[in-house]
Amino acid sequence: MSERYVFDPRDTRYKSPFGAVSCGTEVRFTLRPLAKEQFVSCTLLIWQEFGFCSQEIDLPSPGDGLFTGTFTAPAEPDLIWYGFRFTRADGQRVWLGKTGYGPQQAMMSWQLTVYDGTTATPEWFGSGVTYQIFPDRFCRLSIPDPTGMVGDRVVHQNWDEPMVHRPNEKGEILNNDYFGGSLQGIRSKLDYLQSLSVTTLYLCPIFEAASNHRYNTADYLHIDPMLGTEEDFRQLCADAAERGIRVMLDGVFNHTGSNSRYFNANGFYSELGAAQSTSSPYYKWFNFTHWPNQYDSWWGVHTLPAVNENHPDYRDFIITGKDSVVRHWLRAGASGWRLDVADELPDDFIADIRRVMEEEKPDSFLLGEVWEDGSNKIAYSRRRRYLLGHETHGLMNYPFRNATLAWLTGGDADAFRESMETIRENYPPQAFNSSLNILGTHDTPRILTLLGVDSGVSLDSKDARAAYRLSLREYQRGMARLKLAAMLAFSFPGSPTVFYGDEVGMQGFEDPLNRGTYPWGRENTELLDFYRTLGALRKSRPSLQQGDITYLHAKGGALVFRRALGEEITITALNAGDEPLELTVAWDTPTATDAITGQKYCVRDGLLHLYLPAQGGKILI
Secondary structure (H helix, E strand, C coil), rough: CCCCHHCCCCCCCECCCCEEEEECCCCEEEECCCCCCCCEEEEEEEEEECCEEEEEEEEECCCCCEEEEEEECCCCCCCEEEEEEEEECCCEEEEECCCCEEEEHHCEEEEEEECCCCCCCHHHHHCCEEEEEEECCCCCEEECCCCCCCCCCCCCCCCCCCCCCCCCCCCCCCCEEECCCCCCHHHHHHHHHHCCCCEEEEECCCCECCCCCCCCEEEEEECCCCCCCHHHHHCCCCCCHCCEEEEEEEEECCCCCCCCCCCCCCCCCCCCCCCCCCCCCCCCHCCCCCHHHHHHHHCCCCCCCCEEECCCHHHHHHHHHHCCCHHHHHHCCEEEEECHHHCCCCCCHHHHEEEEEEEECCCCCCCCCCCCCEEEEEEEEEECCCCCCCCCCCCCCCHHHHHHHHCCCCCCCHHHHHHHHHHHHCCCHHHHHHEEEEEECCCCCCCHHHHHCCCCCEEEEEEEHCCCCHHHHHHHHHHHHHHHHHHHHHHHHCEEEECCCCCCCCCCCCCCCCCCCCCCCCCCHHHHHHHHHHHHHHCCCCHHHHHHEEEEEEECCEEEEEECCEEEEEEEEEECCCCCCEEEEEECCCEEECCCCCEEEECCCCCCEECCCCCEEEEEE
């Protein structure tokens, strides 16, 4: 028996509406088992994970071998698992779940996400283009003097020098070499960002910290002096806003640095920190097993002491206080927060951040760092509630990156489609459309390197990876694949995201090798112009910003999908294979135009015949 014709949760003939539903929505299920099975009844089996209760709902047969009925989603957000039980005339029972027919215990397998549909998600984020900057490495206007700053800082005099990647004699990666990028430097490049049609500027941490990455915060209420001042930040936000660009900050609220004002292990700050005195006002923010040298830390990293997010003083300082960290920087001009390691933060902590953000700036956006499907994520043995309407508005879309890389490096386009349709099915629509669609970040190797490097290259040492640059053949292959990846990202629902320098061909393996300085004056201008064209297209086409997505072809190297909003239709046709392809797609107008090259095509009898070169693609309007 072929179960796909019995029930398909992505086909509205079988389940309506599609995907996640808001609280109280009536969901209709219809099943079409083969007549030879001789089923006389069908029961919908429901398990509410957060409500911790089950239901059995009879699906009566109106005739023609169908079984159909409705289920009303609960009044509170929940994660529901469901399956079906059929009964034959002789009383024999058969269970149907996602993996097919089988024993009862395996059947509660389809997911139905129930979210609070009364809460709003700002549309500006998902509709626009995001640009991520590692602030120390983007643009410097002068060489800074690190005297008097927290941490043992070393400043590179030459902007083009390689960064330090080797550990010290203790095996520690200090990340204490700086290049001196600054907020004023970023501000000086706003016209450049505008030329890429950027609408959101996502900054890695900018607060005072004893490392170049600044994920070990030392003072949440002060800009790192090497980056500038609070006034510099306010001016950056104001000037960006004039160009239609909003600024998103990186909030690292699960841990601080051991040299922070709050922990103060090295005594840099005059105020007593938790590592100096149990009388410190910050002592209870941290969990000591043996004061002062044994304490909880992020993944066991001693220089990153973990905070107790449930302590009322800490929560007041970060979130709820009159001039809390969250409020302060929104008032200073930020339009959003990205939550570092969201898995480590309690659900109610995240919910408090969103509530305060909506109080302070109703159209601000909250993004979470989650590496998997965030609708059903289990972290520390707890099912998370990121997307149910009261926590994050959207998540970093690592599943998109993983599926894109797998397809472009020899995988099947249908696997990409299946991965993304699973996300679309599981996420509330506003969360799916507000995903941060990444190809690379500060935590991943450069996308050009991954797409170009030969699999057989020996790169088993950090020194080898630091020195490696793609050969001409590898570079050309990486470029062709990167253009396909960019076309996909700028055409897909969610915000296409550019990690600084990817648009000009920067290379590098894992951090810190992916955090080189932007090569001003040495850009790959062909690639840059390509990204500018894509940005302008995204900006001009509402169908690419908010349109529905329908897959027209997904097999082997070929991926073709349509974005539609009202009467506007955009079709993206991509071929990641090594051989050219010819495809035919339905088209309603007499002509079609390739938005990248401007070439026009004639349409005959409502069909558009496409020739896709190997490692090539088109975006048709």
